[in-house]
Amino acid sequence: MKKVRLGVIGIGNMGSEHCRNLTGGKCPETELTAVADIRPERRDWAWKTLPDTVKIYDTGSSLIRDHACDAVLIAVPHYSHEPLAVEALKSGLHVLCEKPIAVEAAAAGRMIRAAKESGRTLALMFNQRTNCLYRKIRQIMESGELGAVKRMNWIVTDWYRTQQYYDSGSWRATWAGEGGGVLLNQCPHQLDLLIWLCGMPVQVQAHCHNGKWHHIEVEDDVTAYLEFSNGSTGTFITSTGDLPGTNRLEIDCEYGKLVCEDGEIRCKRLPESERDICFRSDDPWFRCDVREEIFPTDGENPQHIGVMNAFTAHLLRGEPLIADAEDGLRALQLSNAIHYSGWTGETVCVPVTEDLFHQELEKRKAGSRRKETGDVTYESDHTGTGTRK
Amino acid sequence: MKKVRLGVIGIGNMGSEHCRNLTGGKCPETELTAVADIRPERRDWAWKTLPDTVKIYDTGSSLIRDHACDAVLIAVPHYSHEPLAVEALKSGLHVLCEKPIAVEAAAAGRMIRAAKESGRTLALMFNQRTNCLYRKIRQIMESGELGAVKRMNWIVTDWYRTQQYYDSGSWRATWAGEGGGVLLNQCPHQLDLLIWLCGMPVQVQAHCHNGKWHHIEVEDDVTAYLEFSNGSTGTFITSTGDLPGTNRLEIDCEYGKLVCEDGEIRCKRLPESERDICFRSDDPWFRCDVREEIFPTDGENPQHIGVMNAFTAHLLRGEPLIADAEDGLRALQLSNAIHYSGWTGETVCVPVTEDLFHQELEKRKAGSRRKETGDVTYESDHTGTGTRK
Numbered sequence: 001m002k003k004v005r006l007g008v009i010g011i012g013n014m015g016s017e018h019c020r021n022l023t024g025g026k027c028p029e030t031e032l033t034a035v036a037d038i039r040p041e042r043r044d045w046a047w048k049t050l051p052d053t054v055k056i057y058d059t060g061s062s063l064i065r066d067h068a069c070d071a072v073l074i075a076v077p078h079y080s081h082e083p084l085a086v087e088a089l090k091s092g093l094h095v096l097c098e099k100p101i102a103v104e105a106a107a108a109g110r111m112i113r114a115a116k117e118s119g120r121t122l123a124l125m126f127n128q129r130t131n132c133l134y135r136k137i138r139q140i141m142e143s144g145e146l147g148a149v150k151r152m153n154w155i156v157t158d159w160y161r162t163q164q165y166y167d168s169g170s171w172r173a174t175w176a177g178e179g180g181g182v183l184l185n186q187c188p189h190q191l192d193l194l195i196w197l198c199g200m201p202v203q204v205q206a207h208c209h210n211g212k213w214h215h216i217e218v219e220d221d222v223t224a225y226l227e228f229s230n231g232s233t234g235t236f237i238t239s240t241g242d243l244p245g246t247n248r249l250e251i252d253c254e255y256g257k258l259v260c261e262d263g264e265i266r267c268k269r270l271p272e273s274e275r276d277i278c279f280r281s282d283d284p285w286f287r288c289d290v291r292e293e294i295f296p297t298d299g300e301n302p303q304h305i306g307v308m309n310a311f312t313a314h315l316l317r318g319e320p321l322i323a324d325a326e327d328g329l330r331a332l333q334l335s336n337a338i339h340y341s342g343w344t345g346e347t348v349c350v351p352v353t354e355d356l357f358h359q360e361l362e363k364r365k366a367g368s369r370r371k372e373t374g375d376v377t378y379e380s381d382h383t384g385t386g387t388r389k
Numbered sequence: 390m391k392k393v394r395l396g397v398i399g400i401g402n403m404g405s406e407h408c409r410n411l412t413g414g415k416c417p418e419t420e421l422t423a424v425a426d427i428r429p430e431r432r433d434w435a436w437k438t439l440p441d442t443v444k445i446y447d448t449g450s451s452l453i454r455d456h457a458c459d460a461v462l463i464a465v466p467h468y469s470h471e472p473l474a475v476e477a478l479k480s481g482l483h484v485l486c487e488k489p490i491a492v493e494a495a496a497a498g499r500m501i502r503a504a505k506e507s508g509r510t511l512a513l514m515f516n517q518r519t520n521c522l523y524r525k526i527r528q529i530m531e532s533g534e535l536g537a538v539k540r541m542n543w544i545v546t547d548w549y550r551t552q553q554y555y556d557s558g559s560w561r562a563t564w565a566g567e568g569g570g571v572l573l574n575q576c577p578h579q580l581d582l583l584i585w586l587c588g589m590p591v592q593v594q595a596h597c598h599n600g601k602w603h604h605i606e607v608e609d610d611v612t613a614y615l616e617f618s619n620g621s622t623g624t625f626i627t628s629t630g631d632l633p634g635t636n637r638l639e640i641d642c643e644y645g646k647l648v649c650e651d652g653e654i655r656c657k658r659l660p661e662s663e664r665d666i667c668f669r670s671d672d673p674w675f676r677c678d679v680r681e682e683i684f685p686t687d688g689e690n691p692q693h694i695g696v697m698n699a700f701t702a703h704l705l706r707g708e709p710l711i712a713d714a715e716d717g718l719r720a721l722q723l724s725n726a727i728h729y730s731g732w733t734g735e736t737v738c739v740p741v742t743e744d745l746f747h748q749e750l751e752k753r754k755a756g757s758r759r760k761e762t763g764d765v766t767y768e769s770d771h772t773g774t775g776t777r778k
Binding site: 155212223235244245256345 | 539540546550551552553554594596598602610612620622624628630632633634641648657663666667668670671673674675676677734736
């Protein structure tokens, strides 16, 4: 069987987990052939842990130039996604990029152009799309059986992090090192899923609180109000300071309401459209005691492995990706809009003008303080979103 | 036993329900001695339905002037609360006023002054305060066992109304006739409870949609973002167009999280303060699998009867009211602030300047269209909030 030779650039928390998946036999069509990290201690880890067949490089560029792989998985801090992805694409490699695709939508646009010009694939690690719960909701929304969305509320406050987390990396939770907080680090998944399930908001009014719960300079608490093109509205509430948090997605539609919480999708379906009931019923206080259904799922939740295997199958046989670069761009456009609205206090259209966003971010980067703390790599489960099956 | 002689002004939907409670023996210390309604058909209903001992008047003023009662319950459209309450108080009667206390906080202020000058009692019909669920939450919040509030989210979209509801009264859902929509008609209860349980917000940013789900000129869909004096934040989401709706109140505190939904209060308590965990734990992704407790309640939910009996006990023996005029004012100040923010798009402080609110409301009243529909009185259950026990 033909295999895709994969290089992993950045073998910190996420990258080392990817390596373990690859060498653990979970991706039969992918062969880990190369890793790169600028930190000697991470290269030491690779020497000690990975098979002899894996080449080890001290920079992503040297890995890319050596062409010991057909594709790279980029798992470095966000600001480095663009230069490494563009370099890899230009040198003929396919790219699977960790989320977020970049810090600024403008950078994501440049990455997409590089992919188009090179004819290579640029895919995104939106592993939460593989969760059976979200796949099931996507299927329901796509089927049209619940009709148009009227309202969505997502409270996703189960991204709890202690101060220790923020102290574990000098780049973490700084404008210069990471470009944002909970929106860029934890929430790209939910922002992508929100768009995947409910469509792209056209307008945002957000309240972002910087360092509200931690000693950090970026946002760790966000409440955003959203408006969609069909007039439906939504809220998106997130934080890394709530314990125990909530992960509850509610989507109210013409033909019923769906709630995803605690690993279950519960749905109440109406016998007819609410819009018809509203204008045809002669009962001013119409109620219907509809039975709550639990939507069954297939129980599969392959996460990162699912994304990697789909990426490989795409390269080998043209099968569909889990998420492509355009998906990454859209999630980042929404993230940028929430940031920009929070920074300026304005209600903004999505996407925000790239130059204006850049100017505002640059102001914050200019005042950013590099932290004294060293970089710690953890070998624990840190994917941490509550709605699991 | 001494009884309070009560007159009910306005015997439409709510007033007639109050009469049924009073004549049905549920308020042993209150005697219904008078009713008033400007509509002949409602006076006909009173002739046919109420005991001979109940005097019937064609206006609230004539009822007040005749002094056949010690106190009045005012259950007329909101704009008439102020003139009738002030007239009753000045003539020496005590007043129990239906919610909202008034349309403008300035009017509520005048009512409170009239009560003070007359030395009479002005109480509010906030019957949801008698619900065992909210009483229990109040007790928990007051006890301090969960510590300071960090975040609250209330999705209260189970106020469903069909177009028929809005067509049933010419005053309904008009700026000139009612002064607002879901905020003034359905939500005074939840706005009062929000303040009662979590404190008064100091700042509001709201999105109010007028006639979004119905052919009406006032708001039937509201999303409000709230900030409290201790820095905690909240959302309040309501609508009369969601079916089946949601009534879910979540309060996240230093020592745990409380969720009230489906007639239950569920709580997850932390072994120590989250604030201590955040800064003392060396686990970057601290989790604690705390058991969910169901908080028991006493199961009692006396609603309007509870408020009426407390009102009478207050007049007879000085026992505490369920809610007084200041509570009514605070709930209206929050309501006015949400309206004002929604109208202007501004983030506003609570309370908003009364003159500015008045000017904005007058603009809307000037453009208000009186509806052609007649007035229908229903004899059905219409108190309709979902979180019941």
